Amino acid sequence: MTPITEVEGRRLTLSNLDKVLYPATGFTKGEALHYYASTAGSLLAHLHNRPVSFLRFPDGPDGQRFFTKNVPPGTPSWVHTADVPRHSDDQAAATQVLVQDLASLMWAANLVTEFHTPQWQADAPGQADRMVFDLDPGAPATVVECCEVARWLRERLAADGLAGYPKTSGSKGLHVLVPLEPTPSEKVTAYAKELAVEAEGELPGLALHRMTRSLRPGKVFVDYSQNAAAKTTATPYTLRARREPTVSTPVTWDEVESCTDPAQLSFVATEIAPRLQRYGDLLGPLINLNRARPLPRKRR
Numbered sequence: 096m097t098p099i100t101e102v103e104g105r106r107l108t109l110s111n112l113d114k115v116l117y118p119a120t121g122f123t124k125g126e127a128l129h130y131y132a133s134t135a136g137s138l139l140a141h142l143h144n145r146p147v148s149f150l151r152f153p154d155g156p157d158g159q160r161f162f163t164k165n166v167p168p169g170t171p172s173w174v175h176t177a178d179v180p181r182h183s184d185d186q187a188a189a190t191q192v193l194v195q196d197l198a199s200l201m202w203a204a205n206l207v208t209e210f211h212t213p214q215w216q217a218d219a220p221g222q223a224d225r226m227v228f229d230l231d232p233g234a235p236a237t238v239v240e241c242c243e244v245a246r247w248l249r250e251r252l253a254a255d256g257l258a259g260y261p262k263t264s265g266s267k268g269l270h271v272l273v274p275l276e277p278t279p280s281e282k283v284t285a286y287a288k289e290l291a292v293e294a295e296g297e298l299p300g301l302a303l304h305r306m307t308r309s310l311r312p313g314k315v316f317v318d319y320s321q322n323a324a325a326k327t328t329a330t331p332y333t334l335r336a337r338r339e340p341t342v343s344t345p346v347t348w349d350e351v352e353s354c355t356d357p358a359q360l361s362f363v364a365t366e367i368a369p370r371l372q373r374y375g376d377l378l379g380p381l382i383n384l385n386r387a388r389p390l391p392r393k394r395r
Contacts, residue, residue: 105173105198111206116155116207121234122340122395123209124362130334130342130364131204135197138210138332139375142200145212146191147181148327152336153207158380160336166204174199177217184323193217211333215280219386221324225381226262226287228259229318229328229361231268233311238274239359244294244315244352245303251290255391261351262315263360265335265343268315269327269351274387275382280324286390287319330365330376338363345377 099108116196131138149167152160175193194210196201203210214223228248229232230241245261248271252259259271275283294317303314321328329335329343333381336362344362354360362370 097243102201103196105171105202107198107202109201109231116152117338118155118157118336118364120340121386127207127334127340128201128204130340130367131200131292134332134371135200137194137371138330139194139200140376140382141331141378142194143382144193144195144216144218144219146177146189146331147194147203147205147209147210147330148191149203150209150211150336151206152209156336156338166190166192171202174202179217179260180220182221193295199361208268210333213275214283214322215261215297219277221280222386223280223283223322224275224277224387226257226270226273226275227321227328228287229264229268229292229321230271231316231318232266233316236313238263238267238269238360239354239357240301240315242330242351242354242360244298244317246271246273247294247298247302248290248317249348251293252389257388257391258380258386260345260380261348262331262343262345262378263341263362265329265333265341266337267357269280269360270343272378272381273298274383276369276387276389278390280322282390284319284322288320291317291319295381303327342367344370345374347374347377 114124116124150162150165151340154360175195176190177193179189179191181188194203204272214225230242230244249259249274258271262270294302295304296339303310303316342361342364344363
């Protein structure tokens with residue numbers, strides 16, 4: 096029998112709780128739902144008022160994966176949604192889910208999904224309140240090399256009066272996020288590209304600002320494109336569809352500084368609650384308006 100539970104006064108049908116989603120570890124769907132419930136306080140703060148794109152993997156990371164922005168069929172009427180305008184020629188206008196509360200989070204988690212969100216909020220589409228650099232290593236480079244690029248970015252951002260905050264991608268790379276006063280996405284993208292190009296010049300043989308595959312081996316691609324209004328990034332604390340139940344995890348700069356082995360910056364679901372207890376939400380500054388800073392004027 097499919098269990099029905101009540102969350103914050105909402106009746107939810109939670110299915111296949113014993114289903115193994117991650118065969119490598121035996122991690123089940125029920126454990127995934129428990130993870131999301133136990134981290135909801137922090138996760139919901141980063142999901143709040145941001146249209147969610149779902150990367151679903153209902154049969155685990157080895158099964159079919161599909162990406163959807165539009166409201167899924169069967170979405171309860173009480174789940175909040177937002178109309179999102181098109182931001183590029185290849186993107187249609189859409190109505191997307193807003194995960195605003197625990198009941199909505201558990202309903203969405205039952206779909207078995209990664210959560211991806213834009214750098215802007217639903218009531219100000221295309222006005223970015225954060226900037227992201229996605230540091231993606233090309234083998235044999237790993238997150239260790241990403242940390243070297245992240246350290247350079249931290250200093251470079253500080254020179255412009257900006258603060259960067261790191262998190263793992265939950266895959267093989269690292270993200271550096273920056274709280275901003277609301278700024279048009281195209282201006283944020285242009286500034287982020289400037290820094291990516293500068294990183295390539297300052298870190299020859301290590302950093303790369305172009306996606307060209309032939310140039311990628313052994314280097315870190317500084318992907319600035321996720322600042323475009325039409326793009327999204329893995330939300331802090333989301334589970335990823337990887338071999339193990341890895342999580343896009345906020346980390347300290349001390350952890351970035353001391354990383355000498357990729358295993359040091361790989362975290363699974365069971366490790367997140369203890370980290371939250373120890374550190375709190377390391378990405379809290381992203382949702383603290385007092386930490387937001389204006390994008391610097393373009394240098395001549």
